[in-house]
Amino acid sequence: xxxxxxxxxxxxxxxxxxxxxxxxxxxxxxxxxxxxxxxxxxxxxxxxxxxxxxxxxxxxxxxxxxxxxxxxxxxxxxxxxxxxxxxxxxxxxxxxxxxxxxxxxxxxxxxxxxxxxxxxxxxxxxxxxxxxxxxx
Numbered sequence: 187x188x189x190x191x192x193x194x195x196x197x198x199x200x201x202x203x204x205x206x207x208x209x210x211x212x213x214x215x216x217x218x219x220x221x222x223x224x225x226x227x228x229x230x231x232x233x234x235x236x237x238x239x240x241x242x243x244x245x246x247x248x249x250x251x252x253x254x255x256x257x258x259x260x261x262x263x264x265x266x267x268x269x270x271x272x273x274x275x276x277x278x279x280x281x282x283x284x285x286x287x288x289x290x291x292x293x294x295x296x297x298x299x300x301x302x303x304x305x306x307x308x309x310x311x312x313x314x315x316x317x318x319x320x321x322x
Contacts, residue, residue, distance in 0.1 A: 195228075196223075196226060197219055197222060197224050197225070197226075199231070199235055200217070200234065200238050200256075201217060201219070203235065203238060203239060203242075204238070204242070204256065213246060213252055213253070213254065214253050215256060216253075216254070216255045216256070217256050217257075218255070218257040219258050220258045220260070221258075221259060221260050222258035222259065222260055226265055226317045227318020229295060230295060230315050230316065230317050230318055233292055233315055234265065234267060234315055236288060236291065237267060237313055237315075238256055238267070238269065240288050241254075241256070241271075242254055242256070243284070244282075244284065245269070245273050248273070249271055249273020249274050249275065249308060250273050250274055251271035251272050251273035251308060252272060252273075253271065253272045254269065254270070254271045255268070255271075256268070261314065262314075263316060264314050264316040264317055265314070265315055265317060266312070266314050267311075267313045267314075268312055268313075269309075269310070270309070270311075271309055272308045273308045273309060274308070275303045275305050275306055275307045275308045276303045276305060276309075277304075277305045279303055281301070285301065292313055296316050297315040297316055298313065299312070299313045300312045300313070
């Protein structure tokens, strides 16, 4: 379990993660929590945290992004998560272990992850994760 989530869960843990990335890298990560509730439920919280962590890490490490936007919005008893960066992008998508694993985890919960990229235009990760029944 990630260290950041040991003390916090849900969106507070994600907020803390974004602050940690920003202070460690000096790269601006804008976070918009929209109308998302503080918790999405135990499983959904964990998967959302990992998605944001993986998305930001990839944007910095592989795309050399200098600006990253993470946004949440509620839809159909779930949450949309968008992670957009201004990095290099790619002409062809090649999923590594991180994104393949994220896709698998999200699909196990009944959600989906779509990845869009274009050379010179960065990446956009678009996910929908259903909230645990007790939350929605």
